[in-house]
Amino acid sequence: MSDAVVADSAIIRVNDLVKRFGSVEVLRGITFDVKKGETLCILGGSGGGKSTLLNCMIGVIDATEGSVVIDGDDIVGVSERELDVVRRKFGVMFQGGALLNSMTIAQNIALPIEHHTKLDADTIETMVKMKLHQVDxxxxxxxxxxxxxxxxxxxxxxxxALALDPKILFYDEPSAGLDPIATTRIDHLINKLKTTMRMTNIVVTHVMESVQRIADRIIMLDRGKVILDGTLDDLMTSDDPRIKQFRTGDLKGPGGGATSTEDYHRDLLM
Ligand SMILES: Nc1ncnc2c1ncn2[C@@H]1O[C@H](COP(=O)(O)OP(=O)(O)O)[C@@H](O)[C@H]1O
Ligand SMILES: [Mg+2]
Structure with a gap:
């Protein structure tokens, strides 16, 4: 594990990240920073590489080239044991929630605490209550x-995802399948964690209303490359036809209109 120096307020630094599956290059040299305490939204059309990027950032899949430095530790190519140490710094809200239905909500939240600590049952119960209170x-x-x-x-x-008091939270499509009110509620929660806990949030989403509510900064991926790294204002005023098409949801444009809603929803759940 390298001790890369994080000179400024970047808590995550992704540098020239490449991911190939066989001969298919899905991420083609991705570089960006995430600043401490900001909400960064990762946008892009279906198949653009968002989930692959997120999975590389949390060490679920290993990047082919480049580096992902999280709070000073490069996680590319490190052992599972080293990765476990870094994993304590972040929580992940996976697509679909991935809760175990054989357990209660409280038991689901206790699970990572029991797994990673030697705390007694009373302390864990108190911690679980705190987390449940935070999310109402x-x-x-x-x-x-x-x-x-x-x-x-x-x-x-x-x-x-909050169980072990992480500094960083990753969310993959947090509002997939939710109605607008439940979506707003999740967005408010993401904002609340930022203002009350100084959480750094990294959110993969395709919901423009959410982006408008939560994003401090945005990166947009297209075919494995970053085509925008900027503010909401930059997104809204860009003349790039690929960005314009994403903004308006127009079927005609460089992104093509081949993806049906059904395909897109299936893809979201992959
Ligand atoms: N494990 C894999 N093996 C081969 N190709 C993959 C794998 N995972 C993703 N891909 C391909 O990488 C591209 C980007 O996928 P993904 O990161 O899921 O995009 P997004 O989340 O933006 O929709 C797609 O063309 C997908 O088929
Ligand atoms: Mg995806």
């Missing part, structure tokens, strides 16, 4: 994931 779910502690709404499941997944 204390009342649902003893329910099973299948017995609560989709929006509540997503908030429970955020509570579980």
């Amino acid at each position: 779910l204390l009342h649902a502690a003893d329910r099973r994931p299948s017995a609560i709404s989709g929006g509540m499941q997503k908030r429970a997944a955020v509570a579980r």
Whole structure:
């Protein structure tokens, strides 16, 4: 694990990241920083490489070339044991929530604490209550994931991602499958974590309304490259036809109109 110096306020530094699956190059030299305490949205059309990038950033898949430095530690090519140390610094809210239905919401949140610490049961119970309170779910502690709404499941997944008090939270499509009100609620939660906990949030999303509510900065991917790194204002005023098409959701344009809604939703769940 290298001790790269993080000279400024960057808490994550992605440098010239390349990912190939066989001969297919999915990420083609991605470079950007995430600053401490900001919400960065990762946007882009389906198949652009967003999930692959996120998975490289959390060490779920190993990058082919380049580096991902998280809070001073390069995670590319390190052992599982070294990765485990870095993993304590961030939480991940996976697509679909990934809660275990054989357990209550409280037990789901206790799981990572039991796994990573030697804390006694009373302390863990107190910690779980705090996390549930943060996401406004204390009342649902003893329910099973299948017995609560989709929006509540997503908030429970955020509570579980918060279990070990991370500095950084990753979210892959946090509002996939949610109605507009539940989406707004998740967005408010993301903003609240930023202002109250100084959380650094990295959010993969395609929902423009969410981007407008939460983003401090935006990167947009297209075919494995960064085509925009800037503010919401930069996104809204860009003349790049690929960015314009994304903004307006127009079927005609360089992104093509080949992806049906069904395909897109299936893709989201991949
Ligand atoms: N494990 C894999 N093996 C081969 N190709 C993959 C794999 N994962 C993703 N891809 C390909 O990489 C491209 C980007 O996928 P993905 O990162 O899921 O895009 P996004 O999340 O932006 O929709 C797609 O063309 C996809 O088929
Ligand atoms: Mg994806």
